[in-house]
Amino acid sequence: MIDMDKGAPALAKVNSPAKGGHIIIDAEKCKSCELCIHFCGQKNLALSDATNARGFHPAKLLEEHNCTGCGNCALMCPEVCIRVYMASNL
Ligand code: SF4
Numbered sequence: 001m002i003d004m005d006k007g008a009p010a011l012a013k014v015n016s017p018a019k020g021g022h023i024i025i026d027a028e029k030c031k032s033c034e035l036c037i038h039f040c041g042q043k044n045l046a047l048s049d050a051t052n053a054r055g056f057h058p059a060k061l062l063e064e065h066n067c068t069g070c071g072n073c074a075l076m077c078p079e080v081c082i083r084v085y086m087a088s089n090l
């Protein structure tokens with residue numbers, strides 16, 4: 001784990017992974033195809049109510065502590081707009 005007092009990256013400051021994972025979705029690239037939602041074994045993704053600049057409802061993580069960091073969502077995303085992080089990488 002990172003020592004938060006020694007220049008940890010900004011991402012680590014928003015990460016509290018009880019199951020070890022964290023994702024960041026580029027909402028502006030999302031096309032609302034829902035593939036990531038379907039393939040998340042934790043059922044931890046959903047479409048946002050808000051829309052992006054192109055009028056799509058981007059996917060969002062529901063409960064950060066339930067993300068295992070398995071990477072299924074990123075693998076399935078045709079727009080390559082999901083990045084997956086593990087606590088050990090932060
Ligand atoms: S990394 Fe795995 S558990 Fe986390 S949101 Fe993606 S599919 Fe779900």
Ligand code: SF4
Pocket residue numbers: 025029030031032033034035036037058059076077078079080081082
């Ligand atoms: S798979 Fe990618 S493009 Fe499709 S809803 Fe998820 S984040 Fe958006």
